Amino acid sequence: MSVPLRPDLAALPAYVAGRTVPGAIKLASNEMPLPPLPPVLDAIARTAAAGNRYPDIGVTALTARLAQEHDLDAARIAVGCGSVALCQQLVQAVCSPGDEVVFAWRSFEAYPIVSLIGHARGVPVPLDAGHVHDLDAMAAAITPSTRMVFVCNPNNPTGTAVRRDALVAFLDRVPEHVVVVLDEAYREFVTDPEVPDGLTLLGAHPNVVVLRTFSKAHRLAGLRVGFAVAPPELAATLRSVSIPFSVNSLAQAAAIAALDVLGQLQADCDDTVRERARVEAALRELGYAVPPSEANFVWLPLGEETTRFSEHALENKVVVRAFSPDGVRVSAGTPEENDLFLSAAASFPR
Numbered sequence: 001m002s003v004p005l006r007p008d009l010a011a012l013p014a015y016v017a018g019r020t021v022p023g024a025i026k027l028a029s030n031e032m033p034l035p036p037l038p039p040v041l042d043a044i045a046r047t048a049a050a051g052n053r054y055p056d057i058g059v060t061a062l063t064a065r066l067a068q069e070h071d072l073d074a075a076r077i078a079v080g081c082g083s084v085a086l087c088q089q090l091v092q093a094v095c096s097p098g099d100e101v102v103f104a105w106r107s108f109e110a111y112p113i114v115s116l117i118g119h120a121r122g123v124p125v126p127l128d129a130g131h132v133h134d135l136d137a138m139a140a141a142i143t144p145s146t147r148m149v150f151v152c153n154p155n156n157p158t159g160t161a162v163r164r165d166a167l168v169a170f171l172d173r174v175p176e177h178v179v180v181v182l183d184e185a186y187r188e189f190v191t192d193p194e195v196p197d198g199l200t201l202l203g204a205h206p207n208v209v210v211l212r213t214f215s216k217a218h219r220l221a222g223l224r225v226g227f228a229v230a231p232p233e234l235a236a237t238l239r240s241v242s243i244p245f246s247v248n249s250l251a252q253a254a255a256i257a258a259l260d261v262l263g264q265l266q267a268d269c270d271d272t273v274r275e276r277a278r279v280e281a282a283l284r285e286l287g288y289a290v291p292p293s294e295a296n297f298v299w300l301p302l303g304e305e306t307t308r309f310s311e312h313a314l315e316n317k318v319v320v321r322a323f324s325p326d327g328v329r330v331s332a333g334t335p336e337e338n339d340l341f342l343s344a345a346a347s348f349p350r
């Protein structure tokens, strides 16, 4: 092809999605194992009947509902086509070519991708020995070129979380012109009371942005909707760099309907948390090292054994997510699914 492409995109890592394998259970994408609740499905069906119409470009009703739900000014909220879209919009809104974006590694695999797409330079900072964000090293990695830091709390894929004192001490060290994005995709699965709700930090730290998603606890991963809470000017810019109509009408209606049944959704998340704890304990009993998880998945830091373990799981009809050569992430499923996974883990030849 003679069309010149951006040469830097040759280095763009692919986003590797968890595989769906017919006949095997999928514990590879941190989805909830349950479908959307009936009132949510009804809202989707009702809205689908008007599928010939464009969605509300301003996502007005959902934004107003989120503002009410979280007691926030609606001007601070930007809704996106999943929170991953908002990660990309954040880089586009804030970074100029050559600016730096700091994030932990390993962490959510989209961070290096969206940084590069947004013409910024990703600066990965290794997790500490306990697979937790090394906030001291991240603060030290901030240079005059840094415009943004992603803090994934709890961290995908390790499940580990940073606590309030450490996070606040970090925020106090970050210059005010650097945006700190607290990505809280798994907030509803956090049980450690010392792990802060990022929304409570916004008042004291005006450079903080909180990201949330409807893909996990709300069981709407296939509909693509998430939101950012940001300073009003940044929220407005996030909206303006968005692809028009990218939050489709089914997603908007489903998200509102999900907020109507939040109590039931949270109760189901609590079940998932109990299963996570059971899986974690059983794995440790089997001799695996498992860092404490605050999310809906667990991390097995298997190093060079990563691929062999994931292939063994697949032979036992369980799809896990391998991040070779670091480890394997396993989502908490139903009790039966988790039992199947645990028997695969028990029969893994080591």
Ligand SMILES: Cc1ncc(COP(=O)(O)O)c(C=O)c1O
Residues within 6 Å of the ligand: 029, 030, 081, 082, 083, 084, 085, 108, 152, 155, 156, 183, 185, 212, 213, 214, 215, 221, 224, 225, 226
């Ligand atoms: C930490 C984190 N942030 C953001 C996302 C993106 O979620 P979505 O785009 O489905 O809202 C994910 C998805 O796995 C995630 O793990």
